[in-house]
Amino acid sequence: MNEISEYRKQIRKDIRRTATKTSLITIFIIIFVNVVAIIVSLILDKTGYWEVTPLSDMTTSMIIQFILCFPVCILFGKMLVKLPLRSLFSKPDAPTGKIIKWSVMFVGSAQFIGMVSNLIFNAIQTQTGTDLNEVTFLPNENIIDKVLMFVIIALVGPLLEELLFRGIMLTPHIRFGQMFAVVITGILFGLYHVNYVQIISAAIMGVAFGFLAVKTRSIIVPVIVHMINNSLGAIQYIALSYIDMDKLTEAEELILSGNSEKGTALMEPYLVPTMVTSMISISMLLVGFVGLIMFIIEMARNRHEYSLGRENCDGVPAVQKVFAYVSSPATIVLLVMIVGLTVLNAVPTILTDLLGM
Template sequence: MEETNFTPQPPLSPQPGEPSGAPDAAEHPSPAPAFDRPDGAADFTPPPAAGGETPPVPPVAPPLSPVKQAKKALRRCSNRNSLLLLLLVVGTNLVALGVLMAMKLLGVRMSTTAFDTVANLISYGSLYLVMAPLLLIGNAGQPHKVRTYFTKPKASGKEIAKWTLIGVGLTYGISYVFNFLFTIIQLLFGVELAAPSLVTDTGFANALISFFFMALAAPLMEELIFRGTLLCHTLPFGSWFAIVVVGVSFGLTHMNYQQLFYAIMMGIAAGFVVVKAQSIWPALGIHLSINLIGATQSILAGHIDLSVLTGGGSSRYVMTYLLSKLPYLLPILLLSLLCLAAAVSGFVLFVIEAVNHKDTFRLENPCTVLTPAQKAATYLSAPGTILTLAVMLGMTVCNALGVL
């Protein structure tokens, strides 16, 4: 029914000597207009049914308050984000396991070196075989697509370079701090945590696979998933909230204690520059820089037998061995010094920025009806998020204890 712009007028009083022509209003009050009633219901009586009975009017549910509406939308966003991550974690392992089982059933035989190479390829390949369709699923029905991420940054080259250095530096700084803390914990409690091997097996094929997937494919695909899809889903609930939530999720998906905290720091830094520059390119710069250094060190370390250093051999033998490995040791040492310099300079730049340019860290918050505590509680209480966190945290603990 078309609405009319109508304002009811009070009944006119009859003029002296003129009959009213209407019953007394006090005895027969007229129905109140719909917008004067508490429930806003229209003055409508349903027609009698065929049997002469008046059908009951279905109750009208009161509209949700803005707070409840925001919580409902945030919980839906949380479920969507978390289930995408669960598909990523579970799907990757299922694909890798399925390929290895198929090889075994087919009776594929190969040397140990060849098997290690194939297993390395399957491990990396399964990750991106799962990620590609996840991008399509994650962007379904959303205004943002993959092509929308690669826009020209709304920041100068100088600003992007500065924040890239800050992001890389803070990531390495957090890595040093937590590596030290975990070392202290192991010494104090007499436990030995199982760290993942970040050393690439020798061989050109292994080096090529590791370099391509670790240094190039991983930054691209992971940024599209995390700073692209997941961050865009969560930004309507506050920029800082989205940056932190997606950054923590990024760290947890690594599922090992050694990479957990510096991956969280990198995820937060990458999310911040994406929001500031409104482009995924600066985040790719941070991610590529860190992974490129890590992949290079991993490949070079594969040529060094660390057991020689801890095997109790004579100092002369150890020195001779180290001298023979100088072509690999020197680049590792130089890259380590570069990382340390980046950590120091990035931290200094961050402090200068925080002191002199506080407005830089003020980001948009479209969802002001919820406090940060309410947002966190709502996001973490979503069923899909509870399940995903249980799986990722459980895997992290099991990997640290060497159970898996």
Template structure:
């Protein structure tokens, strides 16, 4: 059994790791330019590409890597190590995993389009232009390498290890859906990019559900890797096309990969939608979590709601923790400020 104090303590710990990441990246950003200049001059056409490569590397290895090291040095982190390995064999059949990976793609990509629609309408109604980071790769090998390394590989590994493999894994002892939603919310806010917030929350919540069912990080790594790989390929092929001076007769071959990616995304959405409907009709119990034991790695511990608290109460207590309130305000505030064009 767990108390309100235990939930608040865990909440403060996880939020402290988020704040450490923000602080470490802020300090590391002071080195982005000096390190970049070791490889290229500031007026070089490759400066921005090298800068992004340096930024991705330092952000994940120093910021998130440092946060993970600190977490696993704490009492909670050490106890969590007793659990099954993160890359253990999933405890659900391959057919179940495939269905829910496809459903996750449906939910994520659907939320992408819904989010885009909402913010376009808001811009039209308010007349305020919103700004989001441009991940389009420049037409050089270094820029493409930066996107491949940062988006395809570093992001899935570090982000899944942090949000699903550490934050969620250590909190599932308090409640399942409440902690799945919590980890998903912070996964979305952590991006501090209004254009990504909603769909990364959706992806984070469903990926968290899959982790809770499979007890393995392998399925969520696959989801994250495939999603980011599609995005990386999009960033590269779009970077090869001068959209401002597009000539259909001359650039038709460059547009084919973009069209194929569009068809792939539509196929993922439709397949996931069909499987989601079939899952609700034929396997509704797939979404039941409350009665399943979850070995958290804590001695003699299987999943039990803290003092039989409702999931809603656990969620409310988690977000009442002082450090979590601060982290939420900073992340949400940063997202809003950056959306108005203030340089990150």
């Protein structure tokens, strides 16, 4: 009995130690990205960059985050967990048919749940009269800005995020159980966005990507699926940038009031981008719904196919593992930091309002 107790105690210590490392990596990402962004912004202000650049604020911000900061964060994480990066890109260890089925099931279900959570957030805001700040990814009219935004959102971002979260951060957790590793790093992925709109959907999507990484023993599949998912979103953002919502609303009002000829003429320039965004939204909703139905059916018929290994943690309850993880001082600091930044992003005026009081 004492041996079992000592074994569980040692596992909890190891989990807390791993939690400290992964929490420090996430803290480093958040602090480093924000500090570099502030420094670079001050330098750009001095050089008059904002007056002459063809790039939007969002594209400039993403260049700072993914091109300047993320490679440093990945090197920091690699140093902390001592993991050879090449081992993460091994050939996927699963049949192509199963990989496609898993991708549709888990990523589709995550996409559907993310859409539902966003609808709930919007409904709560409408009912309470709250207007929270939402991050927008719309590029400006310059084609260079659109191309750069697409490349970063659809290609660079997914590669670097999967390398960090499903590679460097997921791998050291696997010894405590694959399910534990997938869920914990998925939640960390959601929290790292520090954006109330994305936290839930990104966390669920992170769990789906983690499942693919564990099942295929490689990050290649989650990288590709992440890229496809983000590509659709990036195309939507670019299409939306061609739409003048005020004029579109005016056109709809004209049509409803009986002046269909003038309304149609006003709406005509925006028909193609509107159709593109609508088709992508419908396609994503359809894939999400199909994925959710497939998930329910597969869980009822072939649950064993989707079980994840417990590794060397048999006998240690999940609650004890979670408590050991969140009791790490670094994890506590991370959670406080994320809550604060998420609130600040949602309500940017909260500090000035509080100081004014």
